Amino acid sequence: MTTLxxxxxxxxxxxxxxxxxxxxxxxxxxxxxxxxxxxxSVANGLLLRPLGIKDPDQLxxxxxxxxxxKTFPYSTYIGIRDGNPVFTDLTGYGFDEINLRYRDNARRAxxxxxxxxxxSTLGVTPVLGRGILPEEDRLGTAPVAVLAYHxxxxxxxxxxxxxxxxxxxxxxxxxxxxxxxxxTGLSLTGPDAWLxxxxxxxxxxxxxxxxxxxxxxxxxxxxxRMVLVGRLKPGLSxxxxxxxLASLGGxxxxxxGLYLYHLxxxxxxxxxxxxxxxxxxxxxxxxxAFILLIACLNLANMYLVQGASRQRELxxxxxxxxxxxxxxxQLLVESLLLAMVGGIGGLVLAFxxxxxxxxxxxxxxxxxxxxxxxxxxxxxRVLGATVAFSMIATLLSGLRPAVRLSRRSVIxxxxxxxxxxxxxxxxGRWTVRGGLSVAGQIALSVVLVxxxxxxxxxxxxxxxxxPGYSFDGxxxxxxxxDGTGYGDAQRQQLCxxxxxxxxxxxxxxxxxxxxxxxxxxxxxxxxxxILGQEPDDDDVETVMRRGVNSYVQAVGGDYFQSVGLPLxxxxxxxxxxxxxxxxxxxVDEALAxxxxxxxxxxxxxxxxxxQEIVGIVPNIRHGVLKEEVEPHVYGPLGSNIGSVLLxxxxxxxxxxxxxxxxxxxxxxxxxxxxxxxxxxxxxxAEHHRNSATMWLxxxxxxxxxxxxxxxxxxxxxxxxxxxxxxxxxxxxxxxIRMALGATxxxxxxxxxxxxxxxxxxxxxxxxxxxxxxxRLARSVLCDVDPVDPLSIGMxxxxxxxxxxxxxxxxxxxxxxxxxMVALRHE
Numbered sequence: 001m002t003t004l005x006x007x008x009x010x011x012x013x014x015x016x017x018x019x020x021x022x023x024x025x026x027x028x029x030x031x032x033x034x035x036x037x038x039x040x041s042v043a044n045g046l047l048l049r050p051l052g053i054k055d056p057d058q059l060x061x062x063x064x065x066x067x068x069x070k071t072f073p074y075s076t077y078i079g080i081r082d083g084n085p086v087f088t089d090l091t092g093y094g095f096d097e098i099n100l101r102y103r104d105n106a107r108r109a110x111x112x113x114x115x116x117x118x119x120s121t122l123g124v125t126p127v128l129g130r131g132i133l134p135e136e137d138r139l140g141t142a143p144v145a146v147l148a149y150h151x152x153x154x155x156x157x158x159x160x161x162x163x164x165x166x167x168x169x170x171x172x173x174x175x176x177x178x179x180x181x182x183x184t185g186l187s188l189t190g191p192d193a194w195l196x197x198x199x200x201x202x203x204x205x206x207x208x209x210x211x212x213x214x215x216x217x218x219x220x221x222x223x224x225r226m227v228l229v230g231r232l233k234p235g236l237s238x239x240x241x242x243x244x245l246a247s248l249g250g251x252x253x254x255x256x257g258l259y260l261y262h263l264x265x266x267x268x269x270x271x272x273x274x275x276x277x278x279x280x281x282x283x284x285x286x287x288x289a290f291i292l293l294i295a296c297l298n299l300a301n302m303y304l305v306q307g308a309s310r311q312r313e314l315x316x317x318x319x320x321x322x323x324x325x326x327x328x329x330q331l332l333v334e335s336l337l338l339a340m341v342g343g344i345g346g347l348v349l350a351f352x353x354x355x356x357x358x359x360x361x362x363x364x365x366x367x368x369x370x371x372x373x374x375x376x377x378x379x380x381r382v383l384g385a386t387v388a389f390s391m392i393a394t395l396l397s398g399l400r401p402a403v404r405l406s407r408r409s410v411i412x413x414x415x416x417x418x419x420x421x422x423x424x425x426x427x428g429r430w431t432v433r434g435g436l437s438v439a440g441q442i443a444l445s446v447v448l449v450x451x452x453x454x455x456x457x458x459x460x461x462x463x464x465x466x467p468g469y470s471f472d473g474x475x476x477x478x479x480x481x482d483g484t485g486y487g488d489a490q491r492q493q494l495c496x497x498x499x500x501x502x503x504x505x506x507x508x509x510x511x512x513x514x515x516x517x518x519x520x521x522x523x524x525x526x527x528x529x530i531l532g533q534e535p536d537d538d539d540v541e542t543v544m545r546r547g548v549n550s551y552v553q554a555v556g557g558d559y560f561q562s563v564g565l566p567l568x569x570x571x572x573x574x575x576x577x578x579x580x581x582x583x584x585x586x587v588d589e590a591l592a593x594x595x596x597x598x599x600x601x602x603x604x605x606x607x608x609x610x611q612e613i614v615g616i617v618p619n620i621r622h623g624v625l626k627e628e629v630e631p632h633v634y635g636p637l638g639s640n641i642g643s644v645l646l647x648x649x650x651x652x653x654x655x656x657x658x659x660x661x662x663x664x665x666x667x668x669x670x671x672x673x674x675x676x677x678x679x680x681x682x683x684x685a686e687h688h689r690n691s692a693t694m695w696l697x698x699x700x701x702x703x704x705x706x707x708x709x710x711x712x713x714x715x716x717x718x719x720x721x722x723x724x725x726x727x728x729x730x731x732x733x734x735x736i737r738m739a740l741g742a743t744x745x746x747x748x749x750x751x752x753x754x755x756x757x758x759x760x761x762x763x764x765x766x767x768x769x770x771x772x773x774x775r776l777a778r779s780v781l782c783d784v785d786p787v788d789p790l791s792i793g794m795x796x797x798x799x800x801x802x803x804x805x806x807x808x809x810x811x812x813x814x815x816x817x818x819x820m821v822a823l824r825h826e
Contacts, residue, residue, distance in 0.1 A: 008333060008337065010330065011330070011333045011334040011337045012337065014334060015334065015337065015338065021302065022338070024302065024717065025299055025302060025338050025342070026338060026341050026342050026345055027342075027345070028295045028298055028299050028302075028342070028714060028717060029295060029299065029338060029339055029341075029342025029343070029345070029346065029390075029393055029397075030342045030343075030344075030345030030346045030348070030349055031291065031295060031346075031349065031710050031713070031714070032291050032292040032294070032295030032296065032342075032346070032389075032393060032714075033292065033339075033342055033343050033345075033346030033386060033389045033390055033393060034345070034346035034347070034348075034349030034350045034353065035288045035291045035292070035346075035349075035353075035706075035707070035710065036285070036288045036289065036291070036292050036346075036385075036389045037346055037347065037349075037350035037382060037385065037386045037389065038288070038349075038350045038353040038354060038357065038376065039284040039285050039287070039288040040285060040288075040381075040382060040385045040386075040389075041350070041354055041376040041377060041378070041382045042281070042284055042357070042374075042376050043280075043281030043284060043285055044379070044381050044382055044385075045188075045374050045375055045376060045377075046188075046265065046266075046277045046280065046281055046374065047265065047274065047277055047278060047281055048381060049379065049381075051184070051185075051186070051187070051188070051265075052124065052180070052182060052183050053122040053123055053124055053183075053185075053186070054122060054123025054124070055123070055231070056263075058231050058232050059122075059186065059229055059230070059231055059232075059263055060229070060230060060232060060238060060241070060260045060261065060262065060263065061227065061228065061229055061260065061261045061262070061263050062080070062228040062229070062230060062245075062258055062259070062260060062261075063258075063259050063260075063261055064254055064256045064257060064258060064259065065256035065257065065259070070227050071094070071225040071226060071227055072092075072225060072226055072228055072254075073220035073223075073225055073226075074197075074220050074222075074223035074224075074225075074226065075220050075252075076228075076252050076254060077090070077092055077115075077226050077228060079248075079251075079252040080228065080230075080248065080252065080258070083248065083251075084230070084245070084248065085244045085245070085248070086230070086232060086233060086236060086241040086244050086245055087230035087231055087232065087233065088231050088232070088233050088234075089117060089120070089121040089230065089231045090121075090228065090229075090230040090231075091114065091115055091117050091118045091121040091122075091228075091229055091230070092114070092115065092118075092226035092227050092228040092229055093112040093113060093114045093118065093185075093194075093226060093227055093229075094112065094113040094114075094197070094200060094223075094224025094225055094226050094227075095110065095111070095112050095113070095191070095224075095227070096110075096111060096113070096200070096224070097109070097110055097111075098111055098168050098169045098482065099167070099168070099169050099170070099480040099482055099483050099643070099677050099679070100151070100166055100167070100168060100192055100193060101166065101167040101170075101483065101677055102155045102161075102164075102166045102167075103155075105154060105155060105156075106167075106480070106677040106678065106679055107154070107192075107679055107680075108478070108480065108643060108679050109151070109191070109192035109193065110191045110192060111145075111168070111191050111192060111193045111194070111195055112185070112190075112191045112193075112194045112195070113194075113195050113196070113197050113199060113200045113223075113224045113226075114132065114194045114195070114196070114197065115132070115137055115196075115197050116131070116132045116133055116134040116136065116137050116196070117134075118131075118132070118194065119131040119132070119146070119179075119194075121229070121231055122185070122186070124179065124180065124183055126146060126177035126178055126179050126180070127149070127178055127179065127180045127181075128152075128159075128161070128162050128177055128178035129146075129162035129163075129175070129176050129177030129178060130176055130177050131146060131176070131177055132144060132146065132176070132194070132196045136196045136198065137196055137197050137198055138198055139198050139201060139222060140198070141196070141198055142174060143168065143171065143172075143173040143174070143195060143196060143198065143199035144173060144174045144175075144176045144195070144196050144199065145166060145168065145173040145174070145175050145176065145193045145194065145195045145196075145199070146175075146176060146177040146178070146179060146193065146194045146195075147161070147166075147175060147177070147178045147179070147192070147193050148178075148179055148183070148184070148190060148191060148192055148193060148194075149178060149179055149180060149181040149182070149183065150192075151192040151193055152178045161175050161178065162175055162176060162177065162178070163175065163176075166193075167483055168193075168195065168199065169480075169482040169483045170482065170483025170484060170485055170675065171483070173195060173199060179194075182375070186229060186263050187263065187264055187265055187266055188265055188266050188374050189266055197223055197224065198223075200222075200223065200224045201222040201223065229263065238260055241260060242259065242260050245258050245259075245260065246258070262274075265277055287448070287703075287707060288707070290444055290447065290448055290707070290711070291448075291707060291710055291711065291714070292389065292392070292393060292396075293396070293444060294441050294444050294445060294711055294714045294715065294718070295393070295397075295714050296392075296393055296396035296397040297396075297397075297440060297441045297444075297718060298441060298714050298715075298717050298718035299338075299393075299397035299398075300396070300397045300398070300400050300401055301438065301718055302717075302718075303331075303335070303397065303398065303401035303402075303405075304401050304404065304405070314327060314405060314406070318406075324406045327402075327405070327406040328402045328403065328406045331398065331401065331402035331405060331406065332394065332398050332399070332402050334398070335394045335397060335398025335399075335401075335402070336391075336394045336398070339390040339391070339393045339394040339397070339398075340390055342390065342393065343386055343387065343389065343390035343393075346386060346389070346390075347378075347383075347386055350378075350386070351378075353376075354376040354377060354378075357376045358375055358376055358377075360695075360699055360702075361374060361375065438718055438719055438758045438762065439758055439761045439762035439765065440762070441714065441715050441718040441719075441762070442715050442718075442719075442758070442759060442761075442762025442763060442766055442799060442803065443762045443763075443765040443766035443769060444711065444766065445711035445712060445714070445715035445762075445766065445799060446762070446763060446765075446766025446767055446769070446770050446795060446799060447766060447769050447770045447773055448704075448707045448708050448710075448711040449708040449711055449712060449795045449798060449799060450766075450767070450770035450771075450774060450791060450792070450795045451704050451707070451708065451770070451773070451774060451777070452701075452704040452705045452707060452708025452709070453708070453788075453790075453791035453792075453794045453795050454704075454774055454777065454781060454784060454786065454788060454791045455697075455700050455701040455704040455705070455777075455781075456701045456704065456705055457784050457788060457790060457791055458697065458701070458780075458781040458782045458783070458784045459697045459698055459700070459701035459782075461782045461783040461784055462624050462625075462693075462694060462697050462782035462783075463689065463694070465519075465621070465624055465782060465783065466621075467518035467519060467620040467621045467622075468518075468565070468618060468619060468620040468621055469563050469564035469565060469620070470564060471683070471684045471685035471688060472653045472685065473649060473650040473651075473652070473653025473658070474562070474563065474564075474647065474648065474649050474650070474683065474684040474685075475646075475647075475648040475650065475658065475661060475662060475665070475681070475682070475683055475684065476517065476645055476646070476647060476648075476680070476681075476682055476683070476684050476687050477645065477646035477648065477665055477666065477669070477678065477680070477681050478643070478644075478645055478646075478678070478679035478680035478681070479498075479643070479644055479645070479646060479669065479676055479677065479678055479679065480642065480643045480644075480676070480677040480679055481494065481641055481642055481643070481644070481676060482642050482643070483675060483677055484673065484675040484676060485675075488641070491641040492579045492580055492637075492638075492641065494672070494673055494676070495513060495556055495557070495579045495637065495641060495644070496575065496579055497672050497673075498646065498669060498672055498676075499511050499512075499513070499556075499557040499558075501668050501669075501671070501672050502646065502648060502665055502668060502669075505661065505664065505665070505668065507650050507651055507652055507657050507660075507661060508648055508649070508650060508651070508661070509561075509562075509649045509650060509651045510558045510561035510562040510648075510649040511557055511558060511562055511646065511647070511648050511649075512555060512556065512557040512558045512559030512560070512561065512562035512563070512646075512647045513555060513556035513557050513559060513578075513579075513637055513644050513645065513646060513647065514553060514554065514555045514556070514559055514644070514645050514647055515553065515554045515555075515637070515643070515644060515645070516553055516645070517645060517647075517684070517687070518620055518621065518622055518623075519621075519622075519623060519624050519688055519691060519693070520691065524551070524552040525549060525550065525551055525552065526549075526550060526552050526633070527547030527548065527549060527550075528547055528548045528550045528587075528591060528595070528606055528607075528631070528633055529547040529548065529595070529606070529607045529608075530595050530596070530601065530604045530605065530606065530607060531604070531605040531606065531607045531610075547607075548591060548594045548595060548631055549631070550587075550591055550630075550631040550632060550633045551622055551630060551631070551632045551633070552632075552633055552634075552635065553632060553633075553634050553635075554634075554635055554636065554637045554638070555573070555578065555634050555635075555636070555637065556573075556578040556579045556636060556637040556644075557575070557578055557579075558572070559578075559634075559647060560572055560586075560617055561649065562647040562648060562649040563647055563649070564649065565617045565618055565620070566617070566618065567615055567616075567617060568589060568615075568616045568617060568618060569602060569615065569616045570586070570602045570613070570614050570615035570616055571614055571615050572586070572615055573586070573614070573615075573636055577636050578636050578637065579636065579637055579638070579641075580636065580638060581635075581636050581637070581638020582636055582638070583609070583610050583611045583612060584611055584612050584613075584614045584635075584636065585606055585609070585611040585612070585613050585614070585633055585634065585635050586613070586614060586615040586616070586617055586633075586634040586635075587601065587613055587615075587616060587617075587631070587632070587633050587634070588616070588617055588618065588619045588620065588631060588632045588633075589616060589617070589618060589619050590619045590629045590630065590631045590632070591631035591632060591633060592613075592616050594631055599616070601613050601616070602614065602615075602616070606633070609635075611635060617634075619632075620632060623693075624693050624694070624697070624782050625693070625779070625780065625781075625782055643679070646665070646669075647684075648661070648665065658683055662681045662682070662683070665681065666678040666681050697780075697782065700780070712798060712799065712802050715799065715802060715803065715806075716802040716803065716805065716806040717806070718806075719758070719759070719802075719803050719806035719807055720806040720807075720809060720810065723751065723806070723807050723809075723810035723811065727751065727810045727811075727813060727814045734747060734814050734817050735817055738817065744815040744816070745815070747811075747814055747815045747817075748811045748812065748814070748815040751807070751810065751811035751814050751815075752804075752807055752808065752811045756803075756804075756807070758803075759799075759800065759803040759804075759807075762799075762803075763796060763799060763800065766799075767792070767795070767796070770795070771786070771787060774786040
């Protein structure tokens with residue numbers, strides 16, 4: 001232990017004697033270890049961090065066949081709960097998207113309808129108020145709600161919110177509690193609020209269309225269908241529980257049986273999504289491992305550079321009896337000390353990197369409000385991983401230099417000039433080994449820089465992408481009618497009044513309604529065929545093959561004029577047709593030519609819908625990442641008008657006009673009817689920028705750019721280190737050349753040419769690897785081919801420029817060597 005402490009003290013003194021080397025080495029390690037710490041913290045959040053519920057491993061889901069059938073009627077829930085042989089507690093939840101409104105704050109939100117034992121089964125208590133009581137599960141009781149923490153913050157963090165009412169689709173629900181921060185339920189994504197089971201029927205009664213429901217309807221209609229979640233009895237395995245549960249399905253009338261499954265970590269990825277999340281985590285960690293590998297290769301060469309200046313010291317220590325193992329241990333202790341300091345620096349970088357990453361996650365705007373518990377942060381696992389990364393860095397960067405520097409000749413080394421490791425090792429052998437190391441760094445850097453160029457180019461193209469019409473001068477106002485209590489006729493009349501009211505505002509050119517907008521999720525898809533062209537038989541599969549798979553959008557008012565889609569043939573919907581569900585349809589050119597080769601479908605009737613095609617409009621692009629044109633069919637809004645989007649086209653697209661109308665239009669909507677909830681008011685361009693797809697693309701581009709910039713920096717540092725070693729080890733050789741008449745320019749060119757050869761080899765191998773790897777990313781690139789000339793050119797220019805600069809600095813130092821000083825060297 002005393003000897004080890006002496007090694008640590010000596011290592012500290014040696015590092016203090018070389019502040020430039022120590023600073024560069026610590027910076028290199030901090031970058032490599034910090035990048036891996038950040039990515040591990042994300043993987044930790046996706047796979048390992050507990051969800052804040054009691055004994056999550058004992059919780060399992062219950063489903064039927066096929067696998068996607070995971071909801072059951074209320075009667076099945078009661079039957080399993082009261083007679084199950086495997087669960088200590090059985091709970092569940094129904095889910096829906098509704099309009100939640102607290103004072104002036106309204107938003108479309110995901111809510112869960114849960115029984116009274118939901119929170120007790122999960123072992124979580126509210127931070128404000130209480131949970132749901134058993135008597136509040138009964139029909140006829142006043143609806144109650146427990147808010148998620150993020151929803152409470154959106155309501156202004158009102159400490160007195162318990163006991164007040166929020167509006168759920170226009171129906172008052174009493175707030176009885178607020179859940180802890182970060183609690184999202186059974187997965188990393190969760191709802192804005194948990195409502196009592198009975199609340200579902202009560203909120204539906206606020207809709208005039210369901211007030212006609214008679215009491216003869218069973219409880220299975222009045223209560224929501226539920227995802228069932230149970231806590232297994234102690235000591236009962238999942239396979240044993242499955243065997244016990246098999247017979248219960250038949251007793252309850254579940255024809256295809258009851259089956260248990262592991263709950264997903266992300267609620268929207270299906271049943272057991274750990275394999276998918278493990279793949280995502282492996283990709284992130286693999287990318288960051290590239291950075292650590294480049295950093296370690298770089299540092300290993302720097303150790304050899306530093307070792308050249310310590311050759312006499314090491315040889316003398318061996319000459320007076322120090323063993324090779326003792327030398328190796330001393331060098332490894334120095335590497336370990338540097339790695340530990342670099343690890344501390346990596347933690348500092350990781351802290352700021354996690355803050356930036358969490359801020360980006362918080363900025364994600366989803367079309368439906370929900371909670372997201374994914375957060376990068378420190379815990380015991382992350383700190384342990386940082387220590388592990390530091391140890392890996394010690395071995396990768398320090399072991400090879402320690403072995404090579406300790407393999408010196410005891411007799412020859414004291415006679416050699418300083419930096420003679422070059423000659424003692426054999427000039428050719430060092431050139432091959434050191435050159436391959438630097439070429440490997442450059443090749444790895446090419447892969448990361450090429451990826452960064454592709455994702456950045458893709459994000460820029462995505463930001464500029466349009467569906468087929470410009471976003472400029474267009475507004476998008478989200479509204480919800482479900483809380484008004486109006487029937488179909490009243491909603492249709494309200495739509496016409498809103499269009500008329502907004503159309504007469506100064507600066508407004510056209511106003512339309514739609515249920516969705518392109519570049520968004522939620523589109524319906526249907527099979528479209530022309531009446532009279534169906535197959536003669538009634539085989540469903542044959543009918544499906546003959547139909548054209550098409551996206552469906554419901555529109556009203558002057559929708560096509562408001563977004564800028566001109567009419568190619570036929571006519572638009574009339575004002576009456578657009579809001580009454582008239583049997584008419586408009587198709588795009590792609591669908592028209594799929595239905596008939598000549599595209600002449602005007603007057604044809606869509607089979608199954610009995611809708612006459614009255615117009616044809618240009619094609620639009622459905623998704624940002626979809627290059628091909630896909631068929632679309634547009635129908636009138638008609639009945640079932642719930643959440644709609646008001647599309648407003650302006651005569652003047654200046655920012656001042658947009659800002660003024662974004663303030664005024666919601667007031668005009670409330671002037672027509674104050675019960676209409678305005679969920680959002682933004683420009684169409686801003687809606688596109690804030691979409692989840694664009695957030696993901698920007699996030700990918702930023703991560704790739706960060707990794708690429710780090711790879712550039714480390715590659716340049718590695719070349720600088722090797723070239724510095726070559727110059728240091730050839731000081732006398734260069735002095736002799738200059739004494740014999742070599743000019744400074746010739747020496748400069750000689751050193752630069754050696755570096756250029758290494759760069760070209762690394763670029764060649766790296767570009768071949770990059771082109772092979774980036775082909776896997778084709779599906780997530782927007783309008784960018786993996787073999788993208790711009791990205792290839794940018795990669796070659798950046799790495800070539802950095803390599804040239806890194807080689808120029810040692811070359812300039814070599815050109816300034818004084819021949820007399822060099823000849824007196826050692």
